[in-house]
Amino acid sequence: xxxxxxxxxxxxxxxxxxxxxxxxxxxxxxxxxxxxxxxxxxxxxxxxxxxxxxxxxxxxxxxxxxxxxxxxxxxxxxxxxxxxxxxxxxxxxxxxxxxxxxxxxxxxxxxxxxxxxxxxxxxxxxxxxxxxxxxxxxxxxxxxxxxxxxxxxxxxxxxxxxxxxxxxxxxxxxxxxxxxxxxxxxxxxxxxxxxxxxxxxxxxxxxxxxxxxxxxxxxxxxxxxxxxxxxxxxxxxxxxxxxxxxxxxxxxxxxxxxxxxxxxxxxxxxxxxxxxxxxxxxxxxxxxxxxxxxxxxxxxxxxxxxxxxxxxxxxxxxxxxxxxxxxxxxxxxxxxxxxxxxxxxxxxxxxxxxxxxxxxxxxxxxxxxxxxxxxxxxxxxxxxxxxxxxxxxxxxxxxxxxxxxxxxxxxxxx
Amino acid sequence: xxxxxxxxxxxxxxxxxxxxxxxxxxxxxxxxxxxxxxxxxxxxxxxxxxxxxxxxxxxxxxxxxxxxxxxxxxxxxxxxxxxxxxxxxxxxxxxxxxxxxxxxxxxxxxxxxxxxxxxxxxxxxxxxxxxxxxxxxxxxxxxxxxxxxxxxxxxxxxxxxxxxxxxxxxxxxxxxxxxxxxxxxxxxxxxxxxxxxxxxxxxxxxxxxxxxxxxxxxxxxxxxxxxxxxxxxxxxxxxxxxxxxxxxxxxxxxxxxxxxxxxxxxxxxxxxxxxxxxxxxxxxxxxxxxxxxxxxxxxxxxxxxxxxxxxxxxxxxxxxxxxxxxxxxxxxxxxxxxxxxxxxxxxxxxxxxxxxxxxxxxxxxxxxxxxxxxxxxxxxxxxxxxxxxxxxxxxxxxxxxxxxxxxxxxxxxx
Numbered sequence: 001x002x003x004x005x006x007x008x009x010x011x012x013x014x015x016x017x018x019x020x021x022x023x024x025x026x027x028x029x030x031x032x033x034x035x036x037x038x039x040x041x042x043x044x045x046x047x048x049x050x051x052x053x054x055x056x057x058x059x060x061x062x063x064x065x066x067x068x069x070x071x072x073x074x075x076x077x078x079x080x081x082x083x084x085x086x087x088x089x090x091x092x093x094x095x096x097x098x099x100x101x102x103x104x105x106x107x108x109x110x111x112x113x114x115x116x117x118x119x120x121x122x123x124x125x126x127x128x129x130x131x132x133x134x135x136x137x138x139x140x141x142x143x144x145x146x147x148x149x150x151x152x153x154x155x156x157x158x159x160x161x162x163x164x165x166x167x168x169x170x171x172x173x174x175x176x177x178x179x180x181x182x183x184x185x186x187x188x189x190x191x192x193x194x195x196x197x198x199x200x201x202x203x204x205x206x207x208x209x210x211x212x213x214x215x216x217x218x219x220x221x222x223x224x225x226x227x228x229x230x231x232x233x234x235x236x237x238x239x240x241x242x243x244x245x246x247x248x249x250x251x252x253x254x255x256x257x258x259x260x261x262x263x264x265x266x267x268x269x270x271x272x273x274x275x276x277x278x279x280x281x282x283x284x285x286x287x288x289x290x291x292x293x294x295x296x297x298x299x300x301x302x303x304x305x306x307x308x309x310x311x312x313x314x315x316x317x318x319x320x321x322x323x324x325x326x327x328x329x330x331x332x333x334x335x336x337x338x339x340x341x342x343x344x345x346x347x348x349x350x351x352x353x354x355x356x357x358x359x360x361x362x363x364x365x366x367x368x369x370x371x372x373x374x375x376x377x378x379x380x381x382x383x384x385x386x387x388x389x390x391x392x393x394x395x396x397x398x399x400x401x402x403x404x405x406x407x408x409x410x411x412x413x414x
Numbered sequence: 415x416x417x418x419x420x421x422x423x424x425x426x427x428x429x430x431x432x433x434x435x436x437x438x439x440x441x442x443x444x445x446x447x448x449x450x451x452x453x454x455x456x457x458x459x460x461x462x463x464x465x466x467x468x469x470x471x472x473x474x475x476x477x478x479x480x481x482x483x484x485x486x487x488x489x490x491x492x493x494x495x496x497x498x499x500x501x502x503x504x505x506x507x508x509x510x511x512x513x514x515x516x517x518x519x520x521x522x523x524x525x526x527x528x529x530x531x532x533x534x535x536x537x538x539x540x541x542x543x544x545x546x547x548x549x550x551x552x553x554x555x556x557x558x559x560x561x562x563x564x565x566x567x568x569x570x571x572x573x574x575x576x577x578x579x580x581x582x583x584x585x586x587x588x589x590x591x592x593x594x595x596x597x598x599x600x601x602x603x604x605x606x607x608x609x610x611x612x613x614x615x616x617x618x619x620x621x622x623x624x625x626x627x628x629x630x631x632x633x634x635x636x637x638x639x640x641x642x643x644x645x646x647x648x649x650x651x652x653x654x655x656x657x658x659x660x661x662x663x664x665x666x667x668x669x670x671x672x673x674x675x676x677x678x679x680x681x682x683x684x685x686x687x688x689x690x691x692x693x694x695x696x697x698x699x700x701x702x703x704x705x706x707x708x709x710x711x712x713x714x715x716x717x718x719x720x721x722x723x724x725x726x727x728x729x730x731x732x733x734x735x736x737x738x739x740x741x742x743x744x745x746x747x748x749x750x751x752x753x754x755x756x757x758x759x760x761x762x763x764x765x766x767x768x769x770x771x772x773x774x775x776x777x778x779x780x781x782x783x784x785x786x787x788x789x790x791x792x793x794x795x796x797x798x799x800x801x802x803x804x805x806x807x808x809x810x811x812x813x814x815x816x817x818x819x820x821x822x823x824x825x826x827x828x
Contacts, residue, residue: 020768101790105779114801115771193626197801212607213630218802239824246826331430353819355434357529365519365822374827375818376515387528387611387815388632389803401801404789405767408779410653412660413788 004188007176008195014171015141023090034082036164047156091396113139115197122203125153138399148181190215222382225255225337230326232343233264246366260316291319338370359392418602421590422609428585429555437504448496450578461570505810527553529611536617539567552813562595604629636796639669639751644740646757647678660780674730705733752784773806
C-alpha cells in the first residue's frame, strides 16, 4: 500500500474513537497538543532550521522563507490558537431540527463528524497544527499533505501532536501527515474514495483547480477571490473612497482584497481623479479601461486584468454604464467570492444583493469583512467559493455532517 | 459546441431570470406546466407509443416496458405532482441566520437557488417532469439527461414544459433536455465546470459510480442502500418480526428496503425458525451464514451476498455476537443509507445510533421510513448517501445554496 493510501486507511480506522469521544475529551486533547508544543520548541526549531537551510540552498524567495520560518513567538501563537479552539462551542451533537411524525416516529437531525478530512496546503508549517486542531475539535481524523519545503517542520509538528493524542488515550493516527510530497500524492489523495470524506485544498488557483479536476472524493474549493467594488451613482463619495482604499490596501495578499474597481459613468469624472491619486499615494498600481484613463493617469488594462487575482497592490479600474453594467461585468469576471456596492440608493442595493451571484455581497462595507473571524465564527477554516455544503467563511460546523436518528416503538409502513 | 455544452450554456443563461422570479411567478409556472400536460395527452402518448414500439422490437423486459409506459391516468398523476409542489413552502429567500456584528455590520445568510442543476436518470419518463418541477420550484434551471429508451417521450414532455414556461414569460431554456443519450454525454455533463452547479445521478450503483468517478462538477450520490436490520438480544420478538417483514417485503425494489438481517446469537434459536418461515411464506429467498442455517433451512450466503443491494425478495441472514458484531458487520458492508436496530435496551439503542455511520439510524422502526414523504418534506428529490451538503432524504432546501448579504454604513477593517 502506498504512503497515501496507508495514511488514509490508518486515519479512517482511528476516526471512530475520536468521533465517539466527548467534547471534554476532545478539548483535553487540544490542551495536551498545545502543552506538547510548548514543551518542544527546540525539537521544532531544529527541524525548521533544516527546512530553512534547504530553502536557502535552493534559492527560495525571502518572502517564502519568511512564511516558512518558525520562532519561539510564532510557536507560542500556534499553541495559543489551539487553546482558543477549546473555548469555542462544540459543533458535534447539535440537534439541527427535530420533529414527531403523525405515526409517532421521533426524528432528530444531529450533527456528527464527517470522519476523515484531508487538507492539502502550501508553505506555512503552522497550517499543520491549525488543521489538526480544527479536525480534533470537530471530531474528525485528518490527513495532512503539506509542502516539500516544510517537510521537516511538518514532520516534527505532526509527531508532537500524535504523541500528545496518544498520551490522552486517543489513537495517534487521528493525525496523519503524508511524507510523500510529490504531485502524485495529491492526485492519489483525491482518488481515496471510501477513505477520505472531505478534501480541502488551501493554496493558489493552480493547486485548487488541479485538486478539483483530479478528485473523485468530495472537495471544497476555497479562497480564489477576484473581488469587485462597484461605486454607484448614488454613492457617498467619502464612504466610496474609504471602502475602496481599505478593500485594496488593507491586506492585498489575501483572497478578500479587492482586485477591480468599477465606477458608474455618471460619477467617474467627479470621483476618479481624487480616488486614483489616493490609491497611487498608497502604492497601488492602476490599470484602467479607456474611459477610466480619461479621468486619471494609469496604464491600459488588457483582457486578463479583468480576471486577475493580483494579491498585490495592483487594481483594475473600469467605468460602467450603471448598475446593469456592473452586474454584467461581475457575472463575466467574478469568482463568486465577495462583491461590494457603494450606494445610498435602496433600489440599487437591493438589486445588487439579489442579482450578484457570490458567497458574500456587501453594501457600503469593505470586501475585507468576508472572514470567519469578522463574521464571529471563531475558527478560520477557509472561505468556500463553491455552492455545495458550505459557501463563504467556514466555521467548525462545516467540518461536520448530519445523521437522522429515528426512534419508534415498532412502526412499519402501510 | 456539442449538444451537452450547448444545453448547459443555454440553461446557465436562462437561470438568472428564474432565480429572480418571485415565488408567485414560479408557482404560476408550475401550474401552467401542469395545465399544458393536461392539454397534451395525445401528443405525449403518441411519442410514448414510439418508445414502446422500439422497446418491444429490441426485446426489452416487460418490467422495463411497464416503467416506460405512460397512460392518461399516469399523466394525470404527473400533473398532480406538479400541482402539489405549488403548495409547498418556497425554499428561496429563507434567512437561515442573521446577526449584527459589534461594528454594526448586519449579516444575513439567505437561501438562494444553486443556478443550474443537472440530473441523469434511467427509465421512467415521469422523472423528466418531476425533475423540471423541482428545479422550477427551487428557482433553478435544469439540464436533463434521460435514457435512450424514453427519448421520444422525454422530448415531447420537455417541449410541452418549455412552451408552458415561455407562455409565462420565463425563458424556455430553464428546462433543457439533452438529446444525446450516449454514455459520453454523461461524462461531458460531469466535466461542465462553470456551467453546472450540481449533478444528481438517479439510478443504479453502476451509473452513480461512473458519474462520481468522471465528474469534476459537484455530485450528490443518491440511493444505493444495503440496509441492515439488527435484532438485538433485548428485542421485542413481535416488533422484530413486524419490522423485518416490512423492511424486506413492503417494497423490495427501493433503496430503503432491508437487504441483510443480523440476529444476536443469544436469540437466534428462539427467533429465526419462525421468522424464516414467515419470510419464506412472503416469497423471500433467504441466504444465511452457517450459524443462521443451524436454525432454519436456507441457502448458504457467499461473500458477495453481504454487499448486495438485491432490490428483490432476497435477504441475507447473519448471526452476530451481539451489538459489537452487528456494528462491525455494518461498518464493513453498509452503504451509509439506513440501518435499524430492534431492541428494548436503552444502552444498546444509544450505542447503535451513536456508532453506526449512516444517513439514518432507526430504533424499533422499519428502514422503509427513510423517505422524503415519510419525513414530511413533501417533495422527493432522492436520498443522499454521501456526507457533504445533503445526507438522507433531500427536500427542496437541498436544491439551494446560501449567500451572505452584508449591510453596513461605510465600515472598513482596521
